[in-house]
Amino acid sequence: MASVDSTGSNVFGRLRSGDLLHTGLVLALLLGVWSVGGLEVSTGKVSTLEAMNGSTVLLPCTYSSCIGIKNLYFNWQYNDNGTMYKLCEGMIATEGVEPRVQVEHERVEFVGTSKGNNISILLYNITFEDEGEYVCFARNPKEKNRNHSAIYYLKVVDQMKEIDNTLTTIIVSVVGGVIGLVILVMVIKALVVHFLLKDDEKNKECLVSSSGNDNTENGLTGAKADNKGTPKA
Structure with a gap:
């Protein structure tokens, strides 16, 4: 009987501890919600x-x-x-x-x-x-x-303080100057490439035309030579 009573009291004690823990968690949750939703x-x-x-x-x-x-x-x-x-x-x-x-x-x-x-x-x-x-x-x-x-x-x-924008103006000017210089360099580069490509095309055309003229002249000379009559004996 004593052992049964001891076991029963231990179970009862654990139940009470669990209830207290549960109550504590509920209170903590309620306090958390209260603090979040407060005015x-x-x-x-x-x-x-x-x-x-x-x-x-x-x-x-x-x-x-x-x-x-x-x-x-x-x-x-x-x-x-x-x-x-x-x-x-x-x-x-x-x-x-x-x-x-x-x-x-x-x-x-x-x-x-x-x-x-x-x-x-x-x-x-x-x-x-x-x-x-x-x-x-x-x-x-x-x-x-x-x-x-x-x-x-x-x-x-008495009066509002004037904000010194000198440094900001200098930075903006420098950045703008650098951007402008980069754009100018890119434009010059594009123009140079454009003119170089045109010169290459002209040189190729000249080479082709001169080569055609040489072949024509050679062909005409040969034709004239072939058309000469064979001398009679």
């Missing part, structure tokens, strides 16, 4: 913009979620040395529905659309005081209020 916010590949004082700039931002959205909340904030100032905020009820937006800055305009998952804004007549970090934030209640944010940095300048 993400992006300000594009280039997150820094240099713009002239007094101009209008676009601050881009898009959101994405593999499991969809419901009552997605978003806002734009300006980071002024650690103090956050809200520029606008809004909510998108569900996919395909245009957002309800409240703008809280006189020089800000919301230009996003739910069709492109776009929550971008325009900032008019920028000044040097507008330079700094702009934070695009979003929260999706459908993902247990999962949130994400992205930072866009604006640099304001």
Whole structure:
């Protein structure tokens, strides 16, 4: 009996271990899917913009979620040395529905659309005081209020830097000159070959005609000799 109980307890222990392992794998899979399908916010590949004082700039931002959205909340904030100032905020009820937006800055305009998952804004007549970090934030209640944010940095300048294209111009000129020289050499070579072939044809024609003339002259001489009468005895 003791041996049976021992075997039974060992089997039960292995079953419990297997259940725990199975549960762990399921949780890991769920966490993996959750991390892949979670809400993400992006300000594009280039997150820094240099713009002239007094101009209008676009601050881009898009959101994405593999499991969809419901009552997605978003806002734009300006980071002024650690103090956050809200520029606008809004909510998108569900996919395909245009957002309800409240703008809280006189020089800000919301230009996003739910069709492109776009929550971008325009900032008019920028000044040097507008330079700094702009934070695009979003929260999706459908993902247990999962949130994400992205930072866009604006640099304001008096005038745009002129790009020195001297080196590029030199490289293009050299490459163009080399290509032109190669084409000129090929044209000259083709002309030389063409004229040489013509000269060879002329020489062959001359040889043929001169050879024909020699044979004709020889034949006429022979004929004249044959036509002479045999002297009478």
